[in-house]
Amino acid sequence: MKYNPIQTYTWVPLTIQEEGENLINIVKAEGEFVTDSEGNTWIDSIASWWTMIFGHRHPALVAALKTQIEELDHIMLAGHIHPAAESLSKSLLELTNFDFHKVFYSDNGSNAVEIALKLAIQYYQNHPDLIPRSEFLVFSNSYHGDSIGAMNVSGKNYFNRIFSDLRFPTKEFPAPNCMNCPWGKVANSCSTECLDDLESEIKQKDYVGIVIEPLVFGANGMLFYDKKVLVKLRELATQTHTLLIFDEVFTGMGRLGEVFAYQKAETKPDLLVMAKGLTGGMLPLGATLVSEFIYKQFLSKDPYRAFFHAHTMTGNPLACSVGYASVKLLQETGLGQVKKLEETLQKRVEPFQKTLGKRIENVRVMGGIFAFEYKETIAEDEYLNPVGKQIREKMKEFRILLRPLGRTIYITPPYNIPEKSLDQIFLALEQTLLSFPESD
Ligand SMILES: Cc1ncc(COP(=O)(O)O)c(C=O)c1O
Structure with a gap:
């Protein structure tokens, strides 16, 4: 019908x-x-x-789900831990060769982005030697989700224009586009001219972070760009103490031919966001991977330095066990x-x-x-x-x-x-x- x-x-x-x-x-x-x-x-x-x-x-994911449902359906993750979350977190950190230190769960890509944004802002609040900041650098053709924060760091377009009054401040730059370079450059002649304006901006003003989909801007046109851009962004972010946030909701879990786009680009971000492929298409799941130096700023007895963010179904055991089976499949054959x-x-x-x-x-x-x-x-x-x-x-x-x-x-x-x-x-x-x- x-x-x-x-x-x-x-x-x-x-x-x-x-x-x-x-x-x-x-x-x-x-x-x-x-x-x-x-x-x-x-x-x-x-x-x-x-x-x-x-x-x-996929039979491996179905089997993981069936096994898990016989044991544990759900337990709130605040005050508790469970083997499915731990197995998945360990396997995700292993996938990154421990480039990251902790995994923070949520239940979709937009929320995983929100968590990265909030962690980044609070990192500066918590850090004793850094001045708090609140603005992000973003790109025109990017898409990071439909919740207010994720929408805010996405490129301004017809999807989100109606909500523009709700925007927290961001500075948007044209998305790098190596398919039709506005500067007429090709790989050999390119000196990342597309980042010149961003470079002068980031050197003049303190920003929380640069948010970008690495190597491919997906939902806004499947635009491909060269890893040079990410290398340059990494350099600028490090020089200016700005956090680099890669949204790998689409590109992660093998879609670009390597486990993560950041590995393909040989450029490590400070926060990495994933969802989509991690779920194997079975149950909602998002994850935000956090570098150790960021995590350390949350290591405190002071409750005001704790990260107060949770979703009811955060780290759901069924979703985590399917996620774990996805990671294993990716490693074995995917x-x-x-x-x-x-x-x-x-x-x-x-x-x-x-x-x-x-x-x-x-x-x-x-x-x-x-x-x-x-x-x-x-x-x-x-x-x-x-x-x-x-x-x-x-x-x-x-x-x-x-x-x-x-x-x-x-x-x-x-x-x-x-x-x-x-x-x-x-x-x-x-x-x-x-x-x-x-x-x-
Ligand atoms: C790069 C990227 N980030 C975030 C999201 C939002 O993910 P979700 O739809 O799971 O909220 C998407 C969705 O297409 C995406 O492509």
């Missing part, structure tokens, strides 16, 4: 209520597939918003699979470009991301560009679930997606796009 959103009891997010979109009623899932209530099977080409990196209901997926996607770039010619531009691959732009003559950019929805609707005819970001089309399949399903996705993309006009 297909539902119109205004006929459902549920308020479906990111849906224009009166537009009359048909909602697909999903009742089952396995691997890269989901099945609707009419028995049709679909390929979930974006891994349910980038979460189910090993496919839906990372190899995503590297292989990257090679496969790379091989598809040339024939794809050849078939679609001038209809598309900026075809790009990093790890398990394949993205490109539909070349549009209408200058309406961003998410609201209607072409994204038209392409999404057309893809439904091929039973492929896709969520373009305006004219940016991408797939982020599970790392273990079989070639056969990739073939289906690419065939559908080609046939869909061939039915759209070619630009001059």
Whole structure:
């Protein structure tokens, strides 16, 4: 059965209520597939918003969940600890080779970002030798979530413009974009000119932190940029005593071909935020990884220096045990699979470009991301560009679930997606796009 959103009891997010979109009623899932209530099977080409990196209901995650539910469902984490949280925390810190010292749990990416922001602000409050600060440096094409704080450090756009009066102060800079460098530079000639303005700003005024999605700005256009940018930001942050915060909600857990983007970029942040892939797409979970030097400023008997932040379901044992199983899978097979997926996607770039010619531009691959732009003559950019929805609707005819970001089309399949399903996705993309006009 297909539902119109205004006929459902549920308020479906990111849906224009009166537009009359048909909602697909999903009742089952396995691997890269989901099945609707009419028995049709679909390929979930974006891994349910980038979460189910090993496919839906992976047996190892299901087994972890079943084992855990037989033991302990939930216990509030204040005043308690449990083996599932401890196992996951230890494994996450091991994944970072102990670049970080503590793991603070929450239940989604936005909250994990909020926690990083609050920890950063309080770090300066607690530090006996540093002057408190309250402003963050942020980037135009960034997306860090929909809660007020996470929205505040995201780029200003149509998503959050209505709430601009609620903004705490941030200083926004154009997002680095190595696909179409505004300075006309390429890798060899680049001296991170895109950071010149930020450099002069950060040297004049005290900021709490720089908040950035490392190597890829995801939700705002799958923009790729070079690790040079992160190296330079690290240098500036260290020089000026500013904290560097990497939001790895999307890029973490292998999506870019390494466990973390910061490892790929060989640039360590002071706080690291993760969610999405960590959940394996099964239960809500977020984590904020904290460097030792930050944690030390909270080591005090003084209650005013303690970090007062908790969510009711923080560190839920079921979510943690699924998270732990995800980490183990990533280590055992996942990372190899995503590297292989990257090679496969790379091989598809040339024939794809050849078939679609001038209809598309900026075809790009990093790890398990394949993205490109539909070349549009209408200058309406961003998410609201209607072409994204038209392409999404057309893809439904091929039973492929896709969520373009305006004219940016991408797939982020599970790392273990079989070639056969990739073939289906690419065939559908080609046939869909061939039915759209070619630009001059
Ligand atoms: C980089 C990044 N940070 C934070 C978030 C917010 O995560 P959540 O939707 O789990 O709150 C997202 C969601 O897409 C994201 O891509």
